Every structure is written in structure tokens, then in C-alpha cells.
Amino acid sequence: MNDETKKAAALTGAAVVFAALAVVFLTAGMRERPQHPIFLVDPVHLDTSPVRMNYDTLTDARYDTSDYDCYLCHSRAERVELQFDDVGDLILKEHDYITFAHGPARAANYCFNCHNRDRLDQFRTQYGRTLSFSQSSELCGSCHGVTYRDWVADAHGRTSGYWNLAMGDRKRLDCTQCHDPHDTRFPSLAPAPGPHSMRDRIPAQLATDGRNDDE
Amino acid sequence: MSDMHSTPGPREPARPGNDNGMSRRSFLRLSGGATAFAGVAALTAGLAPLRELASFTSLEKFLQKHYKEMTPREMERVLDRIAREVERQYGMRPHVRDLKPMDGVEFVYALNLSRCIGCRRCVHACVAENNQSGDPALEYIRVVKMPQGTFDLTKGEHNYEPESVPEEGYFYMPVQCQQCANPPCVKVCPVRATWQEPDGITVIDYDWCIGCRYCQAACPYFARRFNFKKPVIPKERLNPNMSYLGNRPREVGVVEKCHFCIQRTRAGRYPACLEVCPVGARKFGNVLDPESEISYILREKRVFTFILKEEQGTLPRFFYYLDK
Secondary structure: OOHHHHHHHHHHHHHHHHHHHHHHHHHHHHHHOOOOOOOOOOHHHHOOOOOOOOHHHHHHOOOOOHHHOHHHOOOOOOOOOOEEOOOOOEEOOOOOOOOOEOOOOOOOOOHHHOEOOOOOOOEEOOOOOEEOHHHHHHHHHHHOHHHHHHHHOOOOOOEEEEOOOOOOOEEEOOHHHOOOOOEOOOOOEOOOOOOOOOOOOOOHHHHHOOOOOOO | OHHHHOOOOOOOOOOOOOOOOOOHHHHHHHHHHHHHHHHHHHHHHHHHHHHHHOOHHHHHHHHOOOHHHOOHHHHHHHHHHHHHHHHHHHOOOOEEEOOOOOOOOOEEEEEEOOOOOOOOHHHHHHHHHOOOOEOOEOOOOEEEEEEOOOOOHHHOEOOOOOOOEOOOOEEEEEEOOOOOOOOHHHHHOOOOOEEEOOOOOEEEOOOOOOOOOHHHHHOOOOOOEEOOOOOOOOHHHOOOEEEOOOOOOOOOOOEEOOOOOHHHHOOOEOOHHHHHOOOOOEEEEEOOOOOOHHHHHHHHOEEEEOOOOHHHOOOOOEEEEEOO
């Protein structure tokens, strides 16, 4: 073998090695590409709007608030009469769309525990204080003192904006943006999809196991 | 030499007297050239993935100092480098900052277990806010469903998928980094890539992390995640409000975890998981401020911490509580 044959052999060898490397890298690159759809957060689950629109938010959004305009239908001159059935349950006529479930024993199902009988477009607390529809949280507070105190301290309910009030404002939701005053239980929601990095992988023991399994 | 006499041209003409019509030499030269050409082509293709690695920005990254030793000017340059890198990879110019802890601020989180309905909105808001990889999918928060009346994690379930939550007879416990005051993860890091900041947040410098995963093994809460592959985040899903110790895009081979949304909370805002929580189970604030809701909760409610390995004495800054 002379020099030139050797050189050619070496070059051919190198070419083969590089070609093999190229194949490895290219296929490695291809393997890295996802073989399955990329998991993306559905923006539906990022919605921060409250579960319920109350009088104020309906008004702000310029939605129909005629339901709150009691004297569209009622007369100021006539007192509203309530009717009860044999077991003492209220018989709703026009307002039968209202589900009444305030507390486990339907504790507050007497309309005029909250609404002012003499001025339907107002609330009246048990202590005789009258409040506008925009002050419903205070109405709730008149019976739920402890929860109200928590709420004022931002411990019950929901806040958004700034924890640091020196740097920006904070928004606090009204009670009625979470609780329907007539049917107070927080509504159930469809859960967002479960864990992706752990799906079907880690059963119970994961909870105390210090590893993640996305290997 | 015959070359000298031949007419100028790229190839040597065939000469009579040579039985195959081509000299050995010209053959060799030809095939040698072709082989060399093929070799160079293969080399280029083969080294293509290294191009990225050898880019100028990575060199800068390689020469970078430890976070705590950088001057503000050096940090500025680093932030600019990160912004350029993100722009190159994602085609958008991010707003990358290095927000410092505030004086007189120590963050504490509290989660009301009697409110949580297990809807997992927090998990998803966290992924979107913090630029977590969509493939492989990483999540900082996991929600464990447990039968009411027990506190037995071995009965916990992660993969519940009912029509609606909450389910009768169960409660839900979200778990994320507990921001321990005595963090076992920090102690085991051999390169000081993770440490506790004065405001209580345990952070990770992704440029300093070597991916040994000791911290991950040390964490009793299963709170740390490792990037086994290059994270995939579609351009349009990238959150451009970034911070160095927070949600800037990570590279393959580094560990990440919840950092209390440092890019938001050090700017005075609430974390993303808190703002999305529909029931208001999540509470956050400055425990050194007696007026904060978090101080109120620690004062007024029966709070407890999640202790998995008592002997470790982790002292979480993440509290759980029940209303009744």
C-alpha cells in the first residue's frame, strides 16, 4: 500500500464515521420530536372570573337586571303575601325559579329575612338596617358575623391583584359572586385534566416518594 | 510531471498508453476528493446539533458567575443574554427581570382544606404562568384526593377524573414546594445552585444547576421536577413576563419547582395559583405584616404543616388549615 492508498482509505473511513454520526444525530433529532400531541393548557381552565354574576357585575356588564326591578311587576301600594304549605314550606308562585337551600335546614328561607317587605328593592337586616342591592355582602354579614370578619380580613372569599397594597390595588369578591343567596352551596365544577407527568404512573406510594417519574 | 504540460483545467486529460483510460493518480485524486467532500458534508451534518451548543450566548452562559457574586451590571448583561436567547428560540422579546427580595417581607402560603374542591385550576394556571414544558409535561402542583376523616397519603389518589368535583366523602389536598425554612434540598446541592432567599423563597439558578438531582431525592414533598428532555413550549404560549430565578425557559438537564411565582410576588402581586382558585382556598402574603391576611389566618385559624419525615424538621412556610 502506498501513501495515497492509505490516505484514501483513511478519508473513506472518516467519511463513513461522519456519515454514521450524521445518521445518529439526525435520527436522535427526530426521536426528540413529540410522537404524541403536546399537552397544552386549555385556556378555559385559566378563567379567573367568579362563578356567579351578582347585581353589581350584571349592572357593570350592562346585562338585563329587570329581575331586580321589583316594582316593574309589584305594586308599591300592595304588600306581598307569602303562602306556606302544610309542612310550612313556602309556596313560590312567580319566583318558582328560585331554589331555596340556604343552609342545611333551609334556615333562611323566609324572603323577608333579607328583603325589605316595605321596600322590595332594598334589603333589611334583622337589626332593621336597610341596604341597597349593592350592599349584599353586608346583609350576609348581619347574620354571618364570623365569616364576614374573615372576609373583611381577606381570609374568606377570594382576592386578586396585589398582596402588597403599597404597590397596587386588590380586588375582593362579594359573597354573592360565589354564593347564590337563595341556594348558598358553592356549585360543583368539572375538574381540569389530571397530572400529565404522572398519569397512570405513580399510585399511592408517590406521595411519600421523593422522585418524579417523568423519566 | 504531466500536470505541468496539460492545459489548464480541473481534470487531467486521459493519456494514451493507460489501459483503463485514466491514470491511477487521477483516479485517486478524484475519489479522494469525492470522499473528502462526502466526509465534510457528513461532518457538517453530524455537528449540526453542536452549532447551538457552541453559540456565543452559551459561551457567555458558561463564563457566567454565580448568581450571588454578580454585580448589577453583570446581571444586566445576563438578563440581556437570556432575552436574546428566548427571542432566538421563541421569536418574541421577553421582559426578563431579576427582582430582589423586599425588606421586611417573608412570604407564607396558607391553603384552606375545607374550601378546596380539587378542580385543579391551580395546576394549570401554574403551568401557563411559569412556562412549564408541555412535552414532556411538567407540573409543580399535584392535587391528592383523600377519603374524609383520614390523613393517610397512601390512600391518596392523583388521577381522579369524575364529571364534577367535589366528590362526596373526599377532600383534596394540593401539594407543591413547601418553601421550608429548613430545606433538605438546599443542603444536598453540591454546587450551590439552589438556596433560600431572605424572603423565604427557595430558588434555583438554572444556569448553575448541573442536574445531579440530589435535591429532588432529598425533597420529602416530591416538589422538584427534572427536565429529562428539552422542554417544549409553543411560542404563543410563552409568558413574556419572566424573571431570572423564576419562570424563564429552562434547558434540558436542570431541576425546577414552585418559586411562589417570584416574577409576580416580588412585584407585589399574588401568585397565579391563588388568583385562579375559584373557591378562594389559597391565601398568600407577608407574615411580617400583622395586617396581612396571612397573619390573620395564622392567628385565627388552626393551621398545621405537612410533615412527612418528622426527623427532618423541614419547617414549611406552606400551611394548611380547616375552617371548622
